[in-house]
Amino acid sequence: MLIEQVVDRLAAAYSNVPREDVAHTVANAHDRFQHCRIREFVPLLVERRARAELSRSESLLVWSS
Template sequence: MRNDEATQIQFIQERLTQRHPELPPGTIAAIVVRARDVFAEAKVRKFIPLLVERRAKIELSASGTR
């Protein structure tokens, strides 16, 4: 994973943690890692942070959080 991609994903994790204070930060981190792992083999990396954020939000919505 390129450094700028890792930085963007870290910002996503921080935003989601702030947006969902009712969840432990470890839970948010696990959701983001699962979302990131889905795209681990992707050749084109440009949109990975966006896709990770969308996938994490979908998982959070499915779990009944805001």
């Protein structure tokens, strides 16, 4: 449920990116933290990682335009 909220926040923040792409980016970030023993911070870490990926992708789109 918390991960879905991350998708919602990032989809709103990156409205120019299709929601499916945002969800895919979040899922990939979430997979990286799958084996963490301390689960309380996973949603925060996932959001930060996904935001960084989306920002990087967004800047590449600006440069290629």
